[in-house]
Amino acid sequence: MSQSDPSKIFSRIAGTGGYLPERVMTNKDLEKIVETDDQWIRDRTGIEQRHISADSQTTSDLAYEAAILALEMANVKAEDLDLIVVATTTPDKIFPSTATILQQKLGNRGAPAFDVQAVCTGFVYGLSVADQFVKTGMAKKVLVVGAETLSRITNWTDRNTCVLFGDGAGAVVLESSTEAGILSTHIHADGQYEDLLHVPSGPSKVAQTDDIAERTMNMKGNEVFKVAVNTLSRIASETLEANNITKEDLDWLVPHQANLRIINATAKKLSLGADQTVVTVNRHANTSSASVPLALNEAVRDGRIQRGQLLLLEAFGGGFTWGSALIKF
Ligand code: ACO
Numbered sequence: 001m002s003q004s005d006p007s008k009i010f011s012r013i014a015g016t017g018g019y020l021p022e023r024v025m026t027n028k029d030l031e032k033i034v035e036t037d038d039q040w041i042r043d044r045t046g047i048e049q050r051h052i053s054a055d056s057q058t059t060s061d062l063a064y065e066a067a068i069l070a071l072e073m074a075n076v077k078a079e080d081l082d083l084i085v086v087a088t089t090t091p092d093k094i095f096p097s098t099a100t101i102l103q104q105k106l107g108n109r110g111a112p113a114f115d116v117q118a119v120c121t122g123f124v125y126g127l128s129v130a131d132q133f134v135k136t137g138m139a140k141k142v143l144v145v146g147a148e149t150l151s152r153i154t155n156w157t158d159r160n161t162c163v164l165f166g167d168g169a170g171a172v173v174l175e176s177s178t179e180a181g182i183l184s185t186h187i188h189a190d191g192q193y194e195d196l197l198h199v200p201s202g203p204s205k206v207a208q209t210d211d212i213a214e215r216t217m218n219m220k221g222n223e224v225f226k227v228a229v230n231t232l233s234r235i236a237s238e239t240l241e242a243n244n245i246t247k248e249d250l251d252w253l254v255p256h257q258a259n260l261r262i263i264n265a266t267a268k269k270l271s272l273g274a275d276q277t278v279v280t281v282n283r284h285a286n287t288s289s290a291s292v293p294l295a296l297n298e299a300v301r302d303g304r305i306q307r308g309q310l311l312l313l314e315a316f317g318g319g320f321t322w323g324s325a326l327i328k329f
Contacts, residue, residue, distance in 0.1 A: 011134035011142070011174040012181030013329060014076065017069025018170045018297035019062050020051040020284055027163070034159040041163045046260025050166025050285035052151045058092040060101040062169035063147035066293070067106060074173035076141050078106035081173075083139040084113035085130050087122030087146040087289035089318075090153060091115060094203050102145065119197075120256055120317025121187070122146055122289030123170070127313070127325050128185035130174055140176040145169060146289035153199055155216035164258070165217070166285035170293025180328040184242050186235060187323035193227065196220045197318040228262050228316045233269045235314055239324045245310075247271055252305055256315035257281035257291040266314065278304070288317065305329055 026049045027038035041047055053062065063086055071078055084106075086099040093101070099113035118125040123146030133139040147169035156162050174181070201214045232255070240247060247270045255263045257280050267277040278295040287294060292313050299305040307329055314324040 008178065009135055009137060010177050010179065010181035011131045012177040012179060013172050013327065014175040015070040015072065015074025015173040016171065016293065016297040016300045017066040017071070017073065018168070018294045019065035019069070020168045020294070021053045021057060021062065023052045023054065024049050025052050030163055033156055034162060036159045036163055044261070045164060046279070046282050047163065047285045048282045051168055053149045053167045057149070059088050059090050059147045059149045059169075060092045060098050060105060062149065062167065063098065063102045063145045063171070064105045066147065066169035066171040067102065067143055067145055070143065070171040070173045074175065076173050076175070078108045081108050081141050081143050082111050083130060083133055083142040084108065084111055085116055085126040085142065085144045087116045087118065087126040087144070088148055089117060089119050089122065089288055090149045098147070118187075118189070118289075118317065118321040118323075119319060120258065120286070120288045120291065121315040121319075121321040121323045122317070123292045124185065124313060124315045124323035124325055125187050125321070126289075127172070127182065128187050128323065131182045131185055134174055134176050142174040143171060144174060145171040146291070146293045148288045148290050150217075150286075150288055153216050155212050157212070158216070160221060161217050161219050164286050166287050168284050168287040168290040168294055170290045170297050172293055172296070183326045183328060184239065185323065185325045186238055186242065187321070188235070189319045189321045191319060193320040196223050197320070225259070225262065227320060228258070229265045231320070231322050232262070232266045232314055232316055235322055235324045236266065236270055236312060239312060239326050243326050249310055250312050251276065251309035252299065252311045253277045254292060254296050254299065254311055254313045256317070257284070257295055258286040258316070270312070291315070
């Protein structure tokens with residue numbers, strides 16, 4: 001496994017940040033909107049509450065709050081960033097990209113800035129893209145953000161989906177280093193699963209009807225569940241094998257926060273206990289591309305994740321897309 005190699009350039013996580021909007025919606029609040037109950041949601045998903053953006057808040061506003069905290073921790077000025085990548089499924093506008101809107105808010109000018117769309121795997125895709133830029137010397141200080149206002153594409157009359165999602169943002173600042181950081185990233189997609197999890201309409205496929213279901217998330221939950229569990233266990237094995245390590249070498253699993261049962265199934269296959277698995281889904285539900293960096297940020301800031309430890313990040317989402325990153329923190 002690569003540790004420190006002066007002839008090699010690594011992307012090192014220099015700072016993390018996270019932001020959740022002020023408004024909290026509990027399961028009890030949802031009981032007033034749809035026919036559901038707190039216990040059902042807890043038992044099936046582990047979710048207790050989610051955060052919902054204020055009407056005036058957009059995805060770039062959430063991204064900004066998370067980015068500022070990550071930049072502060074990294075001691076990097078926004079104007080010194082030489083790449084900005086935003087992973088999102090809920091951009092502020094069709095164009096320009098949320099990344100350039102964020103860039104303007106941060107006061108950076110001239111750095112390339114673009115969005116990555118891989119739904120719940122977006123942050124891992126963004127991290128992988130940023131890592132290629134750093135490893136090839138194209139960038140030295142990179143901001144990668146996962147940010148979502150999923151509440152805007154949620155059908156609040158559909159109990160099958162509305163209990164599962166929330167809004168939030170997470171960010172990391174990567175710096176070029178000869179010390180080990182991101183050891184490998186692995187990203188995949190299989191477009192044949194489009195209809196299992198999707199929003200039917202879009203800018204090039206405008207809904208012919210006023211039907212709210214056309215403009216919001218549609219999901220065949222139990223089919224998604226099965227593929228997610230199998231795929232996440234495969235990507236974990238792929239990552240360990242590529243780095244020639246075993247599951248015993250891992251210190252932390254930082255998984256996509258969609259459902260506690262999916263997280264526990266993956267952790268079990270890796271023989272990782274609750275004390276080595278970061279879980280935040282109970283407090284913010286599934287925030288899609290924001291979920292992995294939100295979990296990472298929490299465990300870094302509360303001191304559970306320590307410098308030098310080995311982290312496995314993984315995610316799975318619409319497309320389907322899936323991916324992982326092995327990181328020496
Ligand atoms: N409250 C109460 N009952 C409900 C609710 C609700 N909110 N939603 C569904 N039900 C009912 C169903 O109608 C069904 O009733 P029926 O048996 O009378 O028809 C019953 O509960 C069981 O429904 P299932 O869909 O079989 O329940 P399941 O155990 O599969 O749990 C869930 C559903 C939580 C959606 C699960 O399948 C899941 O988490 N799937 C993964 C989805 C996911 O995380 N997607 C996000 C993107 S992909 C990713 O991030 C991994």
